[in-house]
Amino acid sequence: MSALRESLGFLTSRLRQVGIFVALILIVILFQVLTDGILLQPQNVTNLVVQNSYILILAIGMVMVIIAGHIDLSVGSVAGFIGAVAGVMMVHWGWAWWIAIPACLLVGALVGAWQGYWIAYVGIPAFIVTLAGMLIFRGLTLITLKNQQITPFPDELRALGGGFLPDITGGTSVLEWLTVILGVGGTAAILFQAIKERRVRRRFNLENEPMAWFAVKNGFIAVLMLIITLLLASYRGTPVVLIVLAVLVIVYSALMNNSIFGRHIYAIGGNLHAAELSGIKTKRVTFRLFVNMGILGALAGLVFAARLNSAQPAGGTGFELDAIAAAFIGGAAVQGGIGTVAGAMIGGLIMGVLNNGMSILGLGTDYQQLIKGLVLLLAVAFDIFNKNRVGGTSKIAKAFSIRTKPPVTGGPTAVKDNASGQPAPVSSGTSAKP
Amino acid sequence: MNVPILQMRGITKTFPGVKALQDVTLDVNRGEVHAICGENGAGKSTLMKVLSGVYAHNTFDGDILFENEPCNFSSISDSEKRGIVIIHQELALSPYLSIAENIYLGNELSRNGWVDWRKTNLEAAKLLARVGLSENPVTPIQHISVGKQQLVEIAKALSKEVKLLILDEPTAALNDEDSDHLLDLILHLKGQGVTSIIISHKLNEIRKVADAVTIIRDGKSIETLRLDQGQITQERIIRGMVGRDLESLYPDRTPVIGEEVLRIEDWTVQHPQDHSRLVVNNASLNVCKGEVVGLAGLMGAGRTELAMSVFGRTYGRTVSGKVYKYGEEINTSTVSDAIKHGIAYATEDRKHYGLNLIEDIKRNISMAALNKLAKGGWVDGNQETTVANQYRKSMNIKAPSVAAITGKLSGGNQQKVVLSKWMFSDPDVLILDEPTRGIDVGAKFEIYTIIADLAAAGKAVIVISSELPELLGICDRIYTLSAGHITGEVPIADATQESLMHFMTQEKE
Numbered sequence: 031m032s033a034l035r036e037s038l039g040f041l042t043s044r045l046r047q048v049g050i051f052v053a054l055i056l057i058v059i060l061f062q063v064l065t066d067g068i069l070l071q072p073q074n075v076t077n078l079v080v081q082n083s084y085i086l087i088l089a090i091g092m093v094m095v096i097i098a099g100h101i102d103l104s105v106g107s108v109a110g111f112i113g114a115v116a117g118v119m120m121v122h123w124g125w126a127w128w129i130a131i132p133a134c135l136l137v138g139a140l141v142g143a144w145q146g147y148w149i150a151y152v153g154i155p156a157f158i159v160t161l162a163g164m165l166i167f168r169g170l171t172l173i174t175l176k177n178q179q180i181t182p183f184p185d186e187l188r189a190l191g192g193g194f195l196p197d198i199t200g201g202t203s204v205l206e207w208l209t210v211i212l213g214v215g216g217t218a219a220i221l222f223q224a225i226k227e228r229r230v231r232r233r234f235n236l237e238n239e240p241m242a243w244f245a246v247k248n249g250f251i252a253v254l255m256l257i258i259t260l261l262l263a264s265y266r267g268t269p270v271v272l273i274v275l276a277v278l279v280i281v282y283s284a285l286m287n288n289s290i291f292g293r294h295i296y297a298i299g300g301n302l303h304a305a306e307l308s309g310i311k312t313k314r315v316t317f318r319l320f321v322n323m324g325i326l327g328a329l330a331g332l333v334f335a336a337r338l339n340s341a342q343p344a345g346g347t348g349f350e351l352d353a354i355a356a357a358f359i360g361g362a363a364v365q366g367g368i369g370t371v372a373g374a375m376i377g378g379l380i381m382g383v384l385n386n387g388m389s390i391l392g393l394g395t396d397y398q399q400l401i402k403g404l405v406l407l408l409a410v411a412f413d414i415f416n417k418n419r420v421g422g423t424s425k426i427a428k429a430f431s432i433r434t435k436p437p438v439t440g441g442p443t444a445v446k447d448n449a450s451g452q453p454a455p456v457s458s459g460t461s462a463k464p
Numbered sequence: 465m466n467v468p469i470l471q472m473r474g475i476t477k478t479f480p481g482v483k484a485l486q487d488v489t490l491d492v493n494r495g496e497v498h499a500i501c502g503e504n505g506a507g508k509s510t511l512m513k514v515l516s517g518v519y520a521h522n523t524f525d526g527d528i529l530f531e532n533e534p535c536n537f538s539s540i541s542d543s544e545k546r547g548i549v550i551i552h553q554e555l556a557l558s559p560y561l562s563i564a565e566n567i568y569l570g571n572e573l574s575r576n577g578w579v580d581w582r583k584t585n586l587e588a589a590k591l592l593a594r595v596g597l598s599e600n601p602v603t604p605i606q607h608i609s610v611g612k613q614q615l616v617e618i619a620k621a622l623s624k625e626v627k628l629l630i631l632d633e634p635t636a637a638l639n640d641e642d643s644d645h646l647l648d649l650i651l652h653l654k655g656q657g658v659t660s661i662i663i664s665h666k667l668n669e670i671r672k673v674a675d676a677v678t679i680i681r682d683g684k685s686i687e688t689l690r691l692d693q694g695q696i697t698q699e700r701i702i703r704g705m706v707g708r709d710l711e712s713l714y715p716d717r718t719p720v721i722g723e724e725v726l727r728i729e730d731w732t733v734q735h736p737q738d739h740s741r742l743v744v745n746n747a748s749l750n751v752c753k754g755e756v757v758g759l760a761g762l763m764g765a766g767r768t769e770l771a772m773s774v775f776g777r778t779y780g781r782t783v784s785g786k787v788y789k790y791g792e793e794i795n796t797s798t799v800s801d802a803i804k805h806g807i808a809y810a811t812e813d814r815k816h817y818g819l820n821l822i823e824d825i826k827r828n829i830s831m832a833a834l835n836k837l838a839k840g841g842w843v844d845g846n847q848e849t850t851v852a853n854q855y856r857k858s859m860n861i862k863a864p865s866v867a868a869i870t871g872k873l874s875g876g877n878q879q880k881v882v883l884s885k886w887m888f889s890d891p892d893v894l895i896l897d898e899p900t901r902g903i904d905v906g907a908k909f910e911i912y913t914i915i916a917d918l919a920a921a922g923k924a925v926i927v928i929s930s931e932l933p934e935l936l937g938i939c940d941r942i943y944t945l946s947a948g949h950i951t952g953e954v955p956i957a958d959a960t961q962e963s964l965m966h967f968m969t970q971e972k973e
Contacts, residue, residue: 234849236865289838289842290841300821300822307817307818308831309799309889310799368822
């Protein structure tokens, strides 16, 4: 009984993280039923991955920006612009892919540096700077393309968008074995990492998730990964872009958790003043954050152009909204300081499955937009209702009359009678919160 | 003459865990200027919030009679209807609206639902004349000085036909000239029959305007001194303000004081907005190895501003002066420079400036010195946890684990996290700003012990505090600040609360 109670208490205290996970599963099941099983057909799963890859790449950078308390509205235009630049470089100028791709990423970094300069050092709110950027880079896209699409791209670049890893058995077997090896290996690595993490936490006397939840969660993730592996392997194997995405997720998750840069991003978003007074160079961190966003935006633009096999004047339109939605559905806090790369990926997948499922059902973009909008609103509303943050007990936990944490009496702040007159630290001007 | 206008009886106000006011009595006569005195945190502002309806009538015990009728206010608008108007320390003006618009904000002069601009500006001009402010009523508030803004607040109060005007530290943000003008205005309004309650620390001001002084200490009303009975003297007020029992305990320590570590010379800081005000004026001080130096001063004396301007110029617009460490001049113009030179500053406002409340204990502790845990930009999470666990044990931080969110800890434990953070940055000089504010008595003793241990370990410690007994209990030497000047440097052997308060209320010419 107490174990059950403990598990329940844990689940309610982490309602958000658990909820998003459950939501994804429910949405998948819902559309699997509604589409008569088309959703999880091997070819469609492959499509799902490739179609969403550029949004997911953008969502990685976006969740970092949002954690720091900023926003970036320009990423769609930046992705379109880089697609155009790639078109000019590779098609018009005939640059080889191994020069053009790094050059495009460099242009992305410069774009990010441009926006980062205005946000971090001049102190203009990110909302304004990136709204301007949205217009500026859309304009530059049109100028670069002279309002006409550029096509076709060389095969090497197209592989980034629609290519697959080579079939090591030469296409003779039912399952594509390299995919199976990668999938099983990856699953094993994730489980190994989870168990190691749990051991470390126990060694340092940190609270662990209840064993039951730990087992269910990781068992489920493993099964999910293996199913996806199987589905991919029985179609054409592993899309190249999935490998790119997997590497990015691993690297950026590590960066956010274990690097000084990542820690400083959380510190700035959690409390800008405290971060400044702790000696964190907040302007420099903000600047680098936007440079990073520019590079990821460029990568997303390359993948998108590669998938379409053309650089389009309207390429990337609306991507920023999907990426922002992914980050917020994935649990990033509007006020900053909270969010994870993994969460943003799940948020992106929810949006992706909704898109894909509704398209299969033949729903028009009118209803698609309506439903996606409602999902975003509900996800963030859930956050607000369930404000299981500083000092508060979750309302839903209260409804279950479960104490998630022993109540802590707040400091008797009320007795001070001299609230004002304290100096504020010199603002870095980067505190704009959307 | 002595007709009571306000009688407050047995006022008791409790916040979770704290009795902010306990059986407070206040009698104010019609047409007088009544000052309320007390140390920071004594409960003065809480009492005024009770009176003005900020705290609704059912959230405290006791009775309020205004003009012999009981008051049951649920909000500020209830008390304003009866003619009680409070002007807070932080002015409640909208910077972009005009003077006239601000005066009638929420109370607009209208005809058929449309604002009557002609009447608004005409009436505003009359009110401005009453408070002696010669400004065009259409001037935006942001274009006039803080002193004049204060007068606009009073004009706004007059527009509400005020009978009892409450001013919470009205001169704290003003320069001398503006202060004098304001005090004259209060006396002028008194001549027109307006009763005033003024909260102030500045004893010379009180002597200038007050007909009566009520002293509040530790949430209790101590006594009311009356001018016509010759009771209002500086000594009497100081005795009333500090005369508490010195029961609280401080750890024993035998200071071993070594060489000078930090010296600040001729430090001058301007107010970031109002350049005519010097918040810190030519201050010099030093602190030695193993020494605990106190910085005493009343609200607005410039203690925090001095500390923050030294710590990476985090306060003030222009700063002049020099900082020496071990006799060599150092540059502390950014926070990371200051930290590099071994200076740490633990803020008085840990919730807003000290902690990331949505993050856990270990990440807060490592925040100021993350590079000590990192190789090539990557943080060693295990080492971080180990370090945090060490501090949790040595500082006795009460939490389920170092992965607990700091926002859920009690004030005392939060403060220990802040101190751990700075101890981990391994400073030579620690500046602790109000280290025991908002902390219960038991945790206070622990904080004092930590301070004593730091000094014993050879650190130089500067403690800023509003609580004089605290400074007397833990310091080896105490500087007093008043209006930005260092007015005294008192070795602990010669320091008493009275002597410190004397320096703290002294005005330098």
